[in-house]
Amino acid sequence: MNLKLKIWRQKDARDQGRMVDYNISDVSPDMSFLEMLDVLNEDLNNKGEDPVAFDHDCREGICGMCSLYINGEAHGPDRGVTTCQLHMRKFKDGDTIYIEPFRAKAFPVIKDLVVDRTSFDRIQQAGGFISVNTSGNTQDANAIPIKKHNADLSFDAATCIGCGACVASCKNASAMLFVSAKVSQFALLPQGRVEATERVLNMVKKMDEEGFGACTNTGACEVECPKGISLENIARMNREYLVASMK
Amino acid sequence: MAKSALLKSSLAKKYWMALTGLFLCLFLVGHLLGNLQLLASGDEAALHFNEYAFFMTTNPGVKILSYVTYFSILFHAIDGIVLTIQNRKARPKGYVKNNAAANTIWASRNMAVLGTLILVFIVTHMVNFWSRMHFDENIPLQTVSIDAGDGIQQEFYITTDGSYVPKKQVEDGTLEIRNRTDFYDARAGVKYKEGYKDLYKITVDFFKNPDYGLIATILYALAMLVLAFHLYHGFGSAFQSMGLNNPSYNGLIKNFGKAFAIVVPLMFALIPLYIHFIL
Ligand code: HEM
Ligand code: SF4
Numbered sequence: 001m002n003l004k005l006k007i008w009r010q011k012d013a014r015d016q017g018r019m020v021d022y023n024i025s026d027v028s029p030d031m032s033f034l035e036m037l038d039v040l041n042e043d044l045n046n047k048g049e050d051p052v053a054f055d056h057d058c059r060e061g062i063c064g065m066c067s068l069y070i071n072g073e074a075h076g077p078d079r080g081v082t083t084c085q086l087h088m089r090k091f092k093d094g095d096t097i098y099i100e101p102f103r104a105k106a107f108p109v110i111k112d113l114v115v116d117r118t119s120f121d122r123i124q125q126a127g128g129f130i131s132v133n134t135s136g137n138t139q140d141a142n143a144i145p146i147k148k149h150n151a152d153l154s155f156d157a158a159t160c161i162g163c164g165a166c167v168a169s170c171k172n173a174s175a176m177l178f179v180s181a182k183v184s185q186f187a188l189l190p191q192g193r194v195e196a197t198e199r200v201l202n203m204v205k206k207m208d209e210e211g212f213g214a215c216t217n218t219g220a221c222e223v224e225c226p227k228g229i230s231l232e233n234i235a236r237m238n239r240e241y242l243v244a245s246m247k
Numbered sequence: 248m249a250k251s252a253l254l255k256s257s258l259a260k261k262y263w264m265a266l267t268g269l270f271l272c273l274f275l276v277g278h279l280l281g282n283l284q285l286l287a288s289g290d291e292a293a294l295h296f297n298e299y300a301f302f303m304t305t306n307p308g309v310k311i312l313s314y315v316t317y318f319s320i321l322f323h324a325i326d327g328i329v330l331t332i333q334n335r336k337a338r339p340k341g342y343v344k345n346n347a348a349a350n351t352i353w354a355s356r357n358m359a360v361l362g363t364l365i366l367v368f369i370v371t372h373m374v375n376f377w378s379r380m381h382f383d384e385n386i387p388l389q390t391v392s393i394d395a396g397d398g399i400q401q402e403f404y405i406t407t408d409g410s411y412v413p414k415k416q417v418e419d420g421t422l423e424i425r426n427r428t429d430f431y432d433a434r435a436g437v438k439y440k441e442g443y444k445d446l447y448k449i450t451v452d453f454f455k456n457p458d459y460g461l462i463a464t465i466l467y468a469l470a471m472l473v474l475a476f477h478l479y480h481g482f483g484s485a486f487q488s489m490g491l492n493n494p495s496y497n498g499l500i501k502n503f504g505k506a507f508a509i510v511v512p513l514m515f516a517l518i519p520l521y522i523h524f525i526l
């Protein structure tokens with residue numbers, strides 16, 4: 001199929017940036033979205049033009065590196081998939097496709113479609129871990145009994161790949177879904193309870209400092225999240241934070 | 248750290264938003280139950296309504312509640328606007344193409360606009376009624392026509408202790424109205440009895456006014472539509488902000504919230520519509 005692409009091009013962080021039109025032909029419906037962009041870049045390379053910069057790594061939906069705001073939605077129109085797992089069969093011959101970087105003050109554009117998501121890393125460093133000694137005296141994981149229900153919820157929360165689609169989709173560029181998933185995966189397990197109070201206080205503090213917005217509970221994040229992270233996590237973090245800040 | 252966390256963080260701002268918002272929902276129920284009395288007509292109904300209004304403005308318990316309400320509206324509005332400004336700043340550059348309808352309902356994206364319109368309505372509404380009740384020097388006092396047994400209808404003021412003062416006595420100067428509602432013996436200069444502010448009449452006259460009654464009725468009904476949208480998202484959202492989200496009762500909150508958002512504003516809107524078009 002033949003497509004018309006409107007792609008955000010921006011030389012570097014300081015460049016103003018603009019949408020540029022490209023035509024691409026003979027796109028196979030079996031291609032992934034990133035493969036389609038590879039073909040475009042091949043073309044641009046051959047013409048001696050600067051290829052479009054975009055993030056990617058695993059290309060199997062598990063690393064969280066790929067991003068892109070496609071036709072007004074993070075990771076495109078499909079549900080429960082990352083951009084690398086989005087297939088061109090979701091589009092029709094002759095379609096115009098808008099491709100933009102994730103937009104947030106805390107995700108500044110580095111080049112074209114690549115944004116800096118290290119603000120997520122800094123939130124993680126503020127408390128998204130448990131302090132256990134792993135040098136040779138690790139406890140047997142099964143020694144601590146955990147309710148199946150909680151183990152499942154914790155595991156679900158832990159499937160967050162930190163892609164930032166939640167931030168990109170939110171009208172407030174809020175990181176609540178991401179941060180709440182990271183808070184929840186520990187809060188639900190006894191191993192995580194030890195540092196639960198400081199964890200939620202510190203991670204929320206960092207989240208605010210990084211310039212993410214607050215939550216209006218619109219639910220856009222849950223719809224666009226490729227991993228189906230639930231809004232229940234946000235409510236859990238709201239509870240955790242309320243209790244922690246009264247201690 | 249913990250203390251400032253409960254005042255300044257983005258989460259804390261939302262706790263206050265939710266608490267004040269839910270308190271205002273309770274206020275709406277109380278206000279509605281009182282106002283529905285306006286749907287009954289006649290002297291009896293007017294008296295009931297005016298007695299109720301008298302109780303609401305003099306009872307100390309209700310006074311406290313009314314101050315909590317004023318505070319909640321102010322705090323909710325200011326907090327809401329502060330949040331909205333901060334949230335805008337979190338995305339300095341927007342998307343060229345954004346398909347927000349794919350993942351959110353319209354009301355949830357427009358809470359600030361809806362809220363600001365509600366604020367404009369609240370101020371207008373207070374100028375229309377609240378300020379007259381509190382400050383109007385020539386506020387009408389409730390009267391009834393009674394046949395005193397001689398076959399002639401006479402106008403009487405009803406007083407708060409349940410007795411009647413002939414209107415004639417005020418007209419001929421035997422009694423004077425002072426402090427807006429008090430009947431004074433003109434010669435002795437002592438307070439005799441107290442009348443009821445006729446808020447029923449003020450309300451009916453307002454919506455039946457030949458000049459602006461129709462436009463006021465339409466604007467009041469539209470304001471209730473705005474409130475409905477605000478609550479359609481807001482009611483359920485407040486529970487989520489407070490951390491109350493549990494699959495076993497989420498459906499209940501959601502459905503109750505949607506019903507609340509439709510029924511309460513609709514009943515409010517019926518009052519001016521009824522007065523203007525039917526009464
Ligand atoms: C009777 C009047 C009102 C009621 C019952 C009401 C109720 C609510 C409720 C229940 C919420 C949800 C809170 C949450 O998400 O946690 C809310 C949100 C909101 N309200 Fe109101 N509200 C009223 C008036 C106003 C006014 C006058 C404003 C003025 C600006 C306003 C602005 C907002 C905003 C901006 C939000 C969303 C905040 C956010 O970003 O999450 N509301 N309201
Ligand atoms: S919560 Fe979902 S959308 Fe947000 S970072 Fe994690 S995986 Fe991505």
Ligand code: FES
Nearest residue numbers: 059063064066084
């Ligand atoms: S490239 Fe790893 S998730 Fe898409």
